[in-house]
Amino acid sequence: KNEVEQSPQNLTAQEGEFITINCSYSVGISALHWLQQHPGGGIVSLFMLSSGKKKHGRLIATINIQEKHSSLHITASHPRDSAVYICAVRSGDSNYQLIWGAGTKLIIKP
Amino acid sequence: DTAVSQTPKYLVTQMGNDKSIKCEQNLGHDTMYWYKQDSKKFLKIMFSYNNKELIINETVPNRFSPKSPDKAHLNLHINSLELGDSAVYFCASSHTSLGAQYFGPGTRLLVL
Numbered sequence: 001k002n003e004v005e006q007s008p009q010n011l012t013a014q015e016g017e018f019i020t021i022n023c024s025y026s027v028g029i030s031a032l033h034w035l036q037q038h039p040g041g042g043i044v045s046l047f048m049l050s051s052g053k054k055k056h057g058r059l060i061a062t063i064n065i066q067e068k069h070s071s072l073h074i075t076a077s078h079p080r081d082s083a084v085y086i087c088a089v090r091s092g093d094s095n096y097q098l099i100w101g102a103g104t105k106l107i108i109k110p
Numbered sequence: 111d112t113a114v115s116q117t118p119k120y121l122v123t124q125m126g127n128d129k130s131i132k133c134e135q136n137l138g139h140d141t142m143y144w145y146k147q148d149s150k151k152f153l154k155i156m157f158s159y160n161n162k163e164l165i166i167n168e169t170v171p172n173r174f175s176p177k178s179p180d181k182a183h184l185n186l187h188i189n190s191l192e193l194g195d196s197a198v199y200f201c202a203s204s205h206t207s208l209g210a211q212y213f214g215p216g217t218r219l220l221v222l
Binding site: 033035043044045048086088098100102 | 152153155200202210211212213216
């Protein structure tokens with residue numbers, strides 16, 4: 001079992017739908033990252049969380065430390081949101097290592 | 111302005127050759143990283159430098175040698191390239207070892 005699990009692995013939705021991507025982890029962490037990888041391969045860091053909730057535009061990220069769970073939400077989804085979304089946690093035992101989830105491939109159809 | 115840049119973007123070469131990939135960040139960050147993205151899209155850390163000092167050296171063949179001439183640069187040199195080295199290599203940087211990581215666009219290496 002991976003230390004970081006994402007669900008779903010693949011998600012196809014219609015433009016405008018509310019999107020939720022989940023991330024569960026089994027290790028103690030000091031921070032959790034959400035990243036976006038575009039079809040061309042570039043990676044963009046979206047959020048870094050250690051508690052609570054963050055919002056940036058149409059993106060919202062939440063984390064529940066007790067439940068070891070984080071969610072990434074996209075409101076009013078758009079085809080340009082199509083990408084792979086990756087959850088990565090920074091282990092509480094190590095200041096440097098990030099443990100990566102497998103990613104969620106999101107496709108938004110017009 | 112590009113925050114983390116990598117050159118080249120694409121690299122096609124033959125087995126046995128030696129090649130280098132360069133990474134530069136203009137964010138004033140202290141920590142830089144090299145990752146390899148495998149065929150399943152997993153990102154695996156290879157090396158990390160903090161203030162020009164090596165702090166992470168994962169189990170990679172010693173054909174891979176990182177070099178950090180200064181805080182803003184972390185280059186990756188690969189000797190005697192093998193077919194299995196074909197992958198996308200990502201450079202990243204963060205303000206401190208605990209900070210959010212900013213990624214370069216990736217270098218697609220194809221070894222023939």
